[in-house]
Amino acid sequence: MRQILILFTLLLVLCSGRGQTMQSVKIHGEQKVWHKITLLIDGPETAEFAKDNPFLNYRLVVTFSNGNKRYKVPGFYCADGDAAETSAEEGNKWMVRFRPDEVGIWDYSISFRKGKDIAVSSHLHIGKPVGPDGFKGSFVIVDSDKKAPDFRGTGRLEYVGKRYLKFAGRDSFFIKNGADSPENFLAFVDFDQTYRYGTNEMWREGEANPKEECHYYSSHVKDWKKGDPIWKESNGKGIIGVVNYLASKDVNSIYMLLLNVQGDGNDVWPWIDYNERYRFDCSKLDQWEIVFDHMEKQGIMLHLVLQETENECLLDIGQTGVQRKLYYREMVARFAHHLAITWNLGEENGPAHWTPIGQTDQQRKSMAAYLKHINPYSSFIVLHTHWNDSIQDKYLLPLVGFEALDGPSMQIGEVGKIHRRIRHFIQLSSNSEKQWVVNLDELGPAYKGIMPDEFDANHDTVRHYALWGSLMAGAGGAEWYFGYKYPHNDLECEDLRSRDLWWNQTRIATEFFSRYLHFSEMESADEIIDNKEAYCLAKQDEVYVVYLPKGNIPTRIELDSSGKDYSIHWYDPRHGGKLQTGTVSSFRSPGKMNIGFPPIEKEKDWVALVRVKQ
Known part of the structure; x- marks a missing residue:
C-alpha cells in the first residue's frame, strides 16, 4: 500500500508540473532511500584551466528538503559530465550528488552564483546568478531493495555520541576491521595523471619510469568479476579486484591518503598538476568515485586521510584559508554523499623531532570545525596521532571534549601499550562533554606492523596485544599497517593476500563481537x-x-x-x-x-x- 501511495503521489507531482521540466537539469540514479541521486546540470561553458577558475569563482549549492529534513549540498564542476571515460578537461556540466534518507517527495532548489572566491564564501547572496539559479523541482524516493553488507541496505554510518558508529537505517553498531596499507592506495596506474612525482620531468629511456612506481595490483585482476565496474573499456580491474578480495575477507574499511604531495609516496593529489592548489582533475576524481561506489556496495568504509605530517602546512601555511577551504569543499562535494566515511584531518598530525614544522592546536580545531560546517551529512572526523605517548598527550589532551572532533585515529608504536592507551582515551573522553570513538589505525614498530604470513604465519603477538587488546579496551575497531622492512609494505603493497592468514584472524574476532555481544553496551x-x-x-x-x-x-x-x-x-x-x-x-x-x-x-x-x- 505504501508503494502505491508513493507512485500515486509521483503522478500528481508530474501532472502538476513540479517534476523535472528543464533540459538543463537531469536526475540520474535509482530513486531509493540511501541510493546516490545525481543532478547533472547544464551551466557555464568553461574548463579546468580556464582563466576564470570554475572551482573557485562559481558556487553551486542545491537544497533538498522532505518534511523536517533539509540538506544544503555543494555541487562541483565536472567538465563534460563523463570525464572518467573521456578524460575531458572542459565542458558545461556541473553536478550534485545527494543521498535521501526518507521515502516520499523530495523538493530541491538550486543556487548557482558567480563571483571572486565565492566557492569558499559563507555569504549566501553575494555574486551574480548563473545557469539554472533559482530553479526548483521534485522527485519521489521509495524504499531501498539492497541488503547488508551493501551500505545502501544499512544506511549511513553515524557518530551518535557513543564509542561506536551506528547504522542510521538499522539498530546496530559497527566495528571496524580495516586495511591501513598501502596508504597510497589511490596511486593506481589506471587513474588519470597518476605517477610517482620527482622523475617525470627528467625521465629518459633507461631511467626509472614514474608510472612503473605506481600500484598495478596485477595479482588482484583475477578478483575482478564480470559486471564489476571498469572505465575506458578495461581500466580499473586491479584496484576493483583489491576491493573484492578484501570484502571476501570481511574487511570493512580502507585507509587512503587523498594528498601526499611532499610526503612519503608523493604520488596522490586531487589537482590537475602536482604544483597546483586551486584546480581539480575532473577525470581522476570521477575515476576515484567509481572505486568508492564499488567499495560502498561491498560494505567497505572510505577512510579518507586529507594530508600527512610532511605536508600539513602545505595549504595556507597550516591555516584554514582559501586553499584548504577549497580543497575540503571539493572533497565534500564529490565524496561526502557516501554512506560510510571517516574524515581524517591528517596522518601523524603536529610537529615532531623529525618534522619540526607542523600545525598548532588552534589550526587543528579550525580544520575540524570547517569540515563539520560544510558537510551536509553526519560526518565522522578524526585526527591521526604520532606513535609515542608524550606527543599523543601533547596534541590530543587539548582536543578532549572539542565538539568538532569525534575521536583519535591512534598510532601506537609499542604493541604492549595498545590496550592501555586506547582505554585511557576512551575514559578521558567519557568524562568530558564528548565521548570519543577511539580506533587503532596503525601499530608499530614502523618497520614491522603486520608482517606477511610467510614471516609470521600465526601472528600470535599482534593477535593478543593489537587485535584483542584494542577491541577489549572498547575500541571502535582497527586497521592494519604493513611494516616498511617487509615485502608488500605500506607504500609498495601490490598483493593484499600477503596477509591472508591475518585477515582470517581479524574476521574471527569481529564475528565474535557481532554474533555474541551487544558490545555498544559494554565497557572495559x-x-x-x-x-x-x-x-x-x-x-x-x-x-x-x-x-x-x-x-x-x-x-x-x-x-x-x-x-x-x-x-x-x-x-x-x-x-x-x-x-x-x-x-x-x-x-x-x-x-x-x-x-x-x-x-x-x-x-x-x-x-x-x-x-x-x-
Missing part, C-alpha cells in the same frame, strides 16, 4: 579479574568477556549480583567456530568465581564468555 573492566595479563569487557550483571593470553593461568572474576546463575563458554580466537565448554560450565554469584580452563590447547590464548543464564 579489567579490574574485576585477578589475571593481570588478561582483558575483561563487561555489561555489569549480564555478560562478561575475558580474553586470556594463556588459557592455563587460573583466573577469577568478581561478580556483585546476588543469586544469579552464569554459564561459561569458550571461544577460540585463532580458529573461531562454535562456543565450547571448558572445565567449569556454570556458577552462581556473588563473589570471586573461578572461570576454569578451556577444553583443549590450554597453553594457547582463549576467550571466555560469561553470561547470565536465561
Whole structure:
C-alpha cells in the first residue's frame, strides 16, 4: 500500500508540473532511500584551466528538503559530465550528488552564483546568478531493495555520541576491521595523471619510469568479476579486484591518503598538476568515485586521510584559508554523499623531532570545525596521532571534549601499550562533554606492523596485544599497517593476500563481537579479574568477556549480583567456530568465581564468555 501511495503521489507531482521540466537539469540514479541521486546540470561553458577558475569563482549549492529534513549540498564542476571515460578537461556540466534518507517527495532548489572566491564564501547572496539559479523541482524516493553488507541496505554510518558508529537505517553498531596499507592506495596506474612525482620531468629511456612506481595490483585482476565496474573499456580491474578480495575477507574499511604531495609516496593529489592548489582533475576524481561506489556496495568504509605530517602546512601555511577551504569543499562535494566515511584531518598530525614544522592546536580545531560546517551529512572526523605517548598527550589532551572532533585515529608504536592507551582515551573522553570513538589505525614498530604470513604465519603477538587488546579496551575497531622492512609494505603493497592468514584472524574476532555481544553496551573492566595479563569487557550483571593470553593461568572474576546463575563458554580466537565448554560450565554469584580452563590447547590464548543464564 505504501508503494502505491508513493507512485500515486509521483503522478500528481508530474501532472502538476513540479517534476523535472528543464533540459538543463537531469536526475540520474535509482530513486531509493540511501541510493546516490545525481543532478547533472547544464551551466557555464568553461574548463579546468580556464582563466576564470570554475572551482573557485562559481558556487553551486542545491537544497533538498522532505518534511523536517533539509540538506544544503555543494555541487562541483565536472567538465563534460563523463570525464572518467573521456578524460575531458572542459565542458558545461556541473553536478550534485545527494543521498535521501526518507521515502516520499523530495523538493530541491538550486543556487548557482558567480563571483571572486565565492566557492569558499559563507555569504549566501553575494555574486551574480548563473545557469539554472533559482530553479526548483521534485522527485519521489521509495524504499531501498539492497541488503547488508551493501551500505545502501544499512544506511549511513553515524557518530551518535557513543564509542561506536551506528547504522542510521538499522539498530546496530559497527566495528571496524580495516586495511591501513598501502596508504597510497589511490596511486593506481589506471587513474588519470597518476605517477610517482620527482622523475617525470627528467625521465629518459633507461631511467626509472614514474608510472612503473605506481600500484598495478596485477595479482588482484583475477578478483575482478564480470559486471564489476571498469572505465575506458578495461581500466580499473586491479584496484576493483583489491576491493573484492578484501570484502571476501570481511574487511570493512580502507585507509587512503587523498594528498601526499611532499610526503612519503608523493604520488596522490586531487589537482590537475602536482604544483597546483586551486584546480581539480575532473577525470581522476570521477575515476576515484567509481572505486568508492564499488567499495560502498561491498560494505567497505572510505577512510579518507586529507594530508600527512610532511605536508600539513602545505595549504595556507597550516591555516584554514582559501586553499584548504577549497580543497575540503571539493572533497565534500564529490565524496561526502557516501554512506560510510571517516574524515581524517591528517596522518601523524603536529610537529615532531623529525618534522619540526607542523600545525598548532588552534589550526587543528579550525580544520575540524570547517569540515563539520560544510558537510551536509553526519560526518565522522578524526585526527591521526604520532606513535609515542608524550606527543599523543601533547596534541590530543587539548582536543578532549572539542565538539568538532569525534575521536583519535591512534598510532601506537609499542604493541604492549595498545590496550592501555586506547582505554585511557576512551575514559578521558567519557568524562568530558564528548565521548570519543577511539580506533587503532596503525601499530608499530614502523618497520614491522603486520608482517606477511610467510614471516609470521600465526601472528600470535599482534593477535593478543593489537587485535584483542584494542577491541577489549572498547575500541571502535582497527586497521592494519604493513611494516616498511617487509615485502608488500605500506607504500609498495601490490598483493593484499600477503596477509591472508591475518585477515582470517581479524574476521574471527569481529564475528565474535557481532554474533555474541551487544558490545555498544559494554565497557572495559579489567579490574574485576585477578589475571593481570588478561582483558575483561563487561555489561555489569549480564555478560562478561575475558580474553586470556594463556588459557592455563587460573583466573577469577568478581561478580556483585546476588543469586544469579552464569554459564561459561569458550571461544577460540585463532580458529573461531562454535562456543565450547571448558572445565567449569556454570556458577552462581556473588563473589570471586573461578572461570576454569578451556577444553583443549590450554597453553594457547582463549576467550571466555560469561553470561547470565536465561
